Amino acid sequence: MMAEDKILLVARYSEGDMDENEIANFKTQLQDDVELQQNLKEYQNIHQSLKMQLANDESDQRFKQHLNTLGRQHFSEEVKVISFRPYKKWLPAVAAILVVGLLLWAPWNSSLYSNYADNGQMLITERGAAQQTNLDVAASFYNDKDYVAAEKLLEREYLANLQNEMVGYYYGIALIETHQEEVARTVLTKIYIGESAFKYDAAYYIALSYLKEDKNTDCIAWLKKIPPGTGRYAKATELLTKL
């Protein structure tokens, strides 16, 4: 048999392009034919080496994303956390307005949703670059609770990098806050299905998005997905008792 024929034979065997008879013949031939054994080994080596470079499947992407996050934490010269520093001098005035505002607004009477949606602070740690990125600006808006502005910027970031769960998570919350619960749930469900640190936070906010729409049954179902030992468990159980 010609060397070239052997290569095609090996390829057809490896790709499942043989019927039962051909497979049996191939296996018999393989036992004594050293060149064929060598060809098969080479085929597998080339196939896997190429797959290594071409696959880039979801788990590969998740892994690289994970390394990106860790790299930023462990290698940055200086860690920058977006903070309220510029607003510090206004704090006493803001506090005074808040006290008056709180008395008028009486949030303790308002909906369960606003009691349970703490929304947190969007903290971005990154290299101490002087230039403000789109994400920095989004974080400032988010932390100022200007969800309309934050949502627009986060959408851009999210679409540019669908694998970034952190961005997806805050984008999801901004969507809920801007009455786009349905879209929010699509974004957050994707995070819940994955294995990131935001998995159960995403479940919690999906539950809250239903709560906001008075869909208590769906809300309960999602709250129950949050297992003990996770950050949102206490709040989720507390909310369950009130529904």
Added chain:
Amino acid sequence: MAKSVHQDQRYLLALVNNDAGLINEIYKKCAGKVKSFVVFNNGTADDAEDIFQEALVDIYNQAKYKDLQLTCPFEPFLLLVCKRKWLNALKKKSVLQVTNSEDDLLLVGEDTFKQAEQLEEQQAQADLFLKAFEKLGDRCKEIIKWSMQGDAQEKVAEALGVTYGYLRKKKSECMASLIKLVQVNN
């Protein structure tokens, strides 16, 4: 005789399974050392970060797709891979003065050197295969690429608008052409 697999193979499994705890441990143990080495040798913290990540991705790829078996301890192996990568990068930039911190290199066993060298060779070989792949016709490239992207092959056939049988036949032919190209280049 084949050498037995080192117990640190668990780190390779952790990479493949994206195990947050152990991967974090790897960063805690090794990131600082790689950073010192790179920064000490004409690099920046950003260079160190890139080199470190590249090394981990290479090891991950070899473990996931090519069943890499570690026969030496993980930490010196990773450090050596990073050092070699950085030295190669410097060579490319023609910066030759490298201060080798020999004290820790002396602690590296022969196995570790061999394994780091093999990783580099495998990587270089994979690049050659990719170059050969680029020389294939567009249809072959499309078929091979899609079929390697992890989806069920039936779905790939559907996406390409062909039958599953045709996909297998065409992929065998394309792969055979690729192997011949690789052999010619060798």
